[in-house]
Amino acid sequence: MLHLRTAIIESGLSSTYAEVTTAEKYVFASFIGITIFGSIELVVLCFITFKRYSGLYFWSLLVASISLVPQALGFTFILYRIGVSEYLSTALTVFSWYAMVTGQALVLYSRLHLVCHNKKICDGVLWMIIIDAICLHVPTTILIFGSASSDANLFVSAYGIMEHIQIMGFALQESIISGVYIWEVARLLRIRPQRSHVTVLKQLLCINILILMVDIAVVSVEYEGYWAIQVVIKPFSYSVKLKLEYAVLSRLVIVAQGSSALSGPSRAVADVEQPTFSPHENCGPVLEDSSCYSSRDTSILRPK
Structure with missing residues (x-):
């Protein structure tokens, strides 16, 4: 039952893992409780905000929000040693990690078209998410289940290395996507110098910079080497980023529409999910949640 815990220590991920104090356990429990409560709040907010339960944005946001609960519970079972099967704990953390990390990336991608009208950039971001998911999720999954097995010694060193690689890789992925937003928002600031637009765009910059700072932390x-701390603050950080979605989206719609007529997340989400748009002549067939829109077509955000 202790193979994974031993692997964590021996791999160098956390040299102090076995010496977690009572005070630290209380802090961990607080973060875990806040994460679970935040997940429930996000799911409820998702259902009452969206008018139609369809589209990439809705499903990626919903799945990422739900995944926070098994992610927090899985690490609770590992950290507190309450007698739950180690394979069950590992399965909870690994598969919810897929939904949490890649789900968050798909949330960012699904609204990228609101500020970026370059199809190549949007497609490039999607391919980056797919490749990262394959190259980082799959080997990490194999190694962490191996580290939880009776042959843990065969996987320990590789798991320690892969853990560092995957967390840096996914942080870099989110940084690139946030960088695209910051770049495009800065471009819009230059071409839309009106005071109302400048205020909204500055708010968007601050939110994306905050997301970058959370990833860096x-x-x-x-x-x-504080593995135990990292695994409890990471789900919490994702719950914070998902809550920021509702603030980000309402402002993105205002920016893309070029007016301050729309406000509030409910109408903003409806516009993202069911846009009416004129595709660029080289974009191919019209698909729901398509990232390819004509930069001159503001009817994509026409309210219902």
């Missing part, structure tokens, strides 16, 4: 904690 998680990576820093991981590389300092």
